[in-house]
Amino acid sequence: MSYLKIDRVVKSFAGPGGRENVVLQDVRLNVEKGEFVSIIGHSGCGKSTLLNLVGGLMQVTTGAIKLEGAEVNAPGPDRAIVFQNHSLLPWLTVYDNVKLAVDKVFGRRKSRAEKRDWIMENLDLVHMTHAMDKRPGEISGGMKQRVGIARALAMEPKILLLDEPFGALDALTRAHLQDAVMEIHARLGNTMLMITHDVDEAVLLADRIVMMTNGPAATIGEVLDVRIPRPRDRIPLSTDPTYVRARESVLRFLYERHRLVEAAE
Numbered sequence: 001m002s003y004l005k006i007d008r009v010v011k012s013f014a015g016p017g018g019r020e021n022v023v024l025q026d027v028r029l030n031v032e033k034g035e036f037v038s039i040i041g042h043s044g045c046g047k048s049t050l051l052n053l054v055g056g057l058m059q060v061t062t063g064a065i066k067l068e069g070a071e072v073n074a075p076g077p078d079r080a081i082v083f084q085n086h087s088l089l090p091w092l093t094v095y096d097n098v099k100l101a102v103d104k105v106f107g108r109r110k111s112r113a114e115k116r117d118w119i120m121e122n123l124d125l126v127h128m129t130h131a132m133d134k135r136p137g138e139i140s141g142g143m144k145q146r147v148g149i150a151r152a153l154a155m156e157p158k159i160l161l162l163d164e165p166f167g168a169l170d171a172l173t174r175a176h177l178q179d180a181v182m183e184i185h186a187r188l189g190n191t192m193l194m195i196t197h198d199v200d201e202a203v204l205l206a207d208r209i210v211m212m213t214n215g216p217a218a219t220i221g222e223v224l225d226v227r228i229p230r231p232r233d234r235i236p237l238s239t240d241p242t243y244v245r246a247r248e249s250v251l252r253f254l255y256e257r258h259r260l261v262e263a264a265e
């Protein structure tokens, strides 16, 4: 049994005139515990829809999603989502933003002192303890995403769902955050499912890259195993033959075999 099993999932929405708009068609994917899987595909193909289904924010039309054997059909703390926009509460400090999630998830299962230590431990993982008393308006975009990641990790989810978490950041900040996520993955061995538009990001971070065909009725076109040992360092990797080949095959998938959306635009 796979840790996360996406089994023959179809998702459709009611379109204009009562027509059914099939966004995802027969999506099948198994993710193992500790795996880092990236999902890449052209805009509008249904990546966020797939992640939202796993997050339980919407329901499958047919098929099933199971996490450790249990069917997913509602949101839950076992699946934390990090969005492109940080979604921190502006009136709370960095510490209190994380505390909110910790209180909700652990309630009385942890003492006050244990919760405090746990919040600090998670802020430390993303190197944000120095800003614990600041409010979101007082820190940079990259720092806000770090706090969002700390908040998600602090929920101790079974799987971390990342929906283009670095999409709004500049290239340098993005690189720092990618390194932070790789460091966390190495330390904690979390299972991660991440949407990205960035081919280099997908190859650098993922164990497998799931490439989606264009919509409507998008599905998984190919899955690429990224056989690059960890820890991964972006500078030597840029000329590493395995990295270059992986990058090329994703680019060929997106811009040769599945360029339909682009051509139609």
Ligand SMILES: Nc1ncnc2c1ncn2[C@@H]1O[C@H](COP(=O)(O)OP(=O)(O)OP(=O)(O)O)[C@@H](O)[C@H]1O
Pocket: 013, 014, 023, 041, 042, 043, 044, 045, 046, 047, 048, 049, 050, 215
């Ligand atoms: N709640 C909804 N109701 C109706 N249609 C929806 C809904 N959510 C998504 N869609 C449609 O599903 C399709 C896929 O959208 P989705 O946001 O999943 O794509 P995406 O691959 O994540 O796009 P992007 O890369 O631009 O973020 C789009 O045509 C969108 O209009």
